[in-house]
Amino acid sequence: MGKSTLLNALVGERLSIVTPKAQTTQRKLLGIYSDDTHQAVFIDTPGLVEPRYTLHRSMREEALSALDDADVVVAVVDAGFPPSAEWARTFRSTFDRPAILCLNKCDRLDPGSLAKLERSLEPDTWAGVFRVVATRDEGTSALREALAAQLPVSPPLYPIDELSSAPTREFVAEMIRETCLEELEDEVPYAIAVQIEQFKERTGSEPTFIEAILFVERDSQKGIVIGAGGRTVREIGARSREKIERFLGSAVYLELRVKVLANWRKKTRQLRVLGYRVPAEET
Numbered sequence: 001m002g003k004s005t006l007l008n009a010l011v012g013e014r015l016s017i018v019t020p021k022a023q024t025t026q027r028k029l030l031g032i033y034s035d036d037t038h039q040a041v042f043i044d045t046p047g048l049v050e051p052r053y054t055l056h057r058s059m060r061e062e063a064l065s066a067l068d069d070a071d072v073v074v075a076v077v078d079a080g081f082p083p084s085a086e087w088a089r090t091f092r093s094t095f096d097r098p099a100i101l102c103l104n105k106c107d108r109l110d111p112g113s114l115a116k117l118e119r120s121l122e123p124d125t126w127a128g129v130f131r132v133v134a135t136r137d138e139g140t141s142a143l144r145e146a147l148a149a150q151l152p153v154s155p156p157l158y159p160i161d162e163l164s165s166a167p168t169r170e171f172v173a174e175m176i177r178e179t180c181l182e183e184l185e186d187e188v189p190y191a192i193a194v195q196i197e198q199f200k201e202r203t204g205s206e207p208t209f210i211e212a213i214l215f216v217e218r219d220s221q222k223g224i225v226i227g228a229g230g231r232t233v234r235e236i237g238a239r240s241r242e243k244i245e246r247f248l249g250s251a252v253y254l255e256l257r258v259k260v261l262a263n264w265r266k267k268t269r270q271l272r273v274l275g276y277r278v279p280a281e282e283t
């Protein structure tokens with residue numbers, strides 16, 4: 001759909017990780033936009049998918065929980081793979097909040113097809129319908145302005161120079177997970193949870209020292225992630241380090257270790273240890 005790409009475009013910083021793979025985002029992420037007239041806090045969420053295991057239920061609840069704090073909901077639709085009118089009706093009746101329809105990836109359709117798509121998605125029931133190309137930052141200013149118009153009057157909720165409420169180590173863990181999604185195929189990257197074990201900011205000419213553990217679910221996955229002679233994990237480390245150094249603006253020494261945490265995606269206790277939301281019926 002491009003939800004994370006859109007959040008990054010709306011905030012003007014690459015905060016949320018983006019890959020071509022489905023189910024990249026697993027937890028909520030706050031992105032804060034402030035200018036002279038207003039502040040808008042955007043919440044990126046996982047997509048709403050049918051849960052297959054406990055982690056999926058965790059992701060679904062995480063997405064729905066964003067509504068607790070939201071003044072406006074933005075339904076992001078991939079114009080290349082559009083949903084049905086039925087979806088639009090269900091969406092509108094499920095969420096008791098002003099909702100804006102955002103047709104993203106509009107570069108994939110010609111204007112005629114876009115107009116037809118728009119007409120098919122109950123355009124009059126939304127608080128607004130916007131056409132966007134998030135990757136090119138097209139249409140995002142108009143969307144941001146429409147969203148600002150829906151916000152209640154309030155003092156800023158966050159300092160105006162703050163971009164997110166997430167701690168640095170969470171961004172670092174996400175950059176490593178993004179690299180795993182880019183470098184590994186099939187189910188393997190989805191079986192990886194990243195935990196930052198050590199984060200030592202060094203002073204002077206020393207690099208920042210970061211140690212992270214890649215938890216996989218089975219021994220066979222551990223073998224794949226490490227690769228022949230450690231080649232794969234070295235590559236993941238090198239590519240992650242480049243991203244982290246760009247993000248922190250300083251030199252980094254990154255150490256990655258791979259460990260098995262059997263079937264962690266299906267186990268409430270393991271999810272809790274790894275910092276995921278525990279689904280309500282499992283607490």
Ligand SMILES: Nc1nc2c(ncn2[C@@H]2O[C@H](COP(=O)(O)OP(=O)(O)OP(=O)(O)O)[C@@H](O)[C@H]2O)c(=O)[nH]1
Binds near residue numbers: 006023026047133136
């Ligand atoms: N052509 C095109 N591709 C886009 C656009 N916006 C996002 N993408 C691509 O779509 C893919 C998915 O983007 P994400 O932002 O990760 O999508 P998401 O909705 O956050 O996905 P999940 O986190 O997996 O639920 C990436 O490869 C993006 O580069 C767009 O406007 N046009």
Ligand SMILES: [Mg+2]
Binds near residue numbers: 004025044045046
């Ligand atoms: Mg995402």
